[in-house]
Amino acid sequence: MPTADRLAVDRLAVDLLARTGHGRVATSMRALPFLTFARHIVVDGRVLLRMPGSWGHHRACVGGVVAYGTDNLSVAGPGESLWSAQIVGECTAYDPTPAEIARFGPAPRRVDGEPYEPVYLSIDPQFGTVHSIDDGLESHFEHIP
Numbered sequence: 414m415p416t417a418d419r420l421a422v423d424r425l426a427v428d429l430l431a432r433t434g435h436g437r438v439a440t441s442m443r444a445l446p447f448l449t450f451a452r453h454i455v456v457d458g459r460v461l462l463r464m465p466g467s468w469g470h471h472r473a474c475v476g477g478v479v480a481y482g483t484d485n486l487s488v489a490g491p492g493e494s495l496w497s498a499q500i501v502g503e504c505t506a507y508d509p510t511p512a513e514i515a516r517f518g519p520a521p522r523r524v525d526g527e528p529y530e531p532v533y534l535s536i537d538p539q540f541g542t543v544h545s546i547d548d549g550l551e552s553h554f555e556h557i558p
Contacts, residue, residue: 426541429483429498431455434518436483438462440504442473451534453481454516459535460500461507463517465524466532474504474534481536496545500538507535 430436430453437448451464460481464471482499489495509517521529 423538423541426498426500426543427455427458427460427538429496429543430460430481430500433483433485433488436481438464438470438474438504439480439482440470440473440477442470447473451481452517453483454513456513456516459537460502461509461513461517462534462536463520463531464534465527466530467524467527471506471532471534475506477504478502478539479504479536482542494545496543498544499542500536501540501542502536502538504534504536507533509533 434452435450436453438451439446439448441447447470449464449468449470451462453463454461462481478501480499480501482497484495484497485493486495486497520531523529
């Protein structure tokens, strides 16, 4: 695939992530795979995550490669194409600016009965995947240069 096409697919994956507010991060903890949800925003091509610190999942993510994805499966309207988008990249701890914290919106007061203490992470996308139903979007898996 020509470089210009790869860049278009990569941008599409990140753009689709920006259309939703929540997604799922996949990594492994003690050699076992797991998925957990997170709130996200897209800033300058990076995907910033906010998740509960009480879970400890951020410790498995930081310093490793994670997958992060979202979709419109539960919100697509009649006649609207269904899609899913995923990025893969290195995850690091992140200290958001006040403006970025505001973009995340209000945090929950409690999660799983515990007071909510947010942890912020950043994913630098290296790969993007986009899939859709009924040819609404093209499906690709390409390396992000």
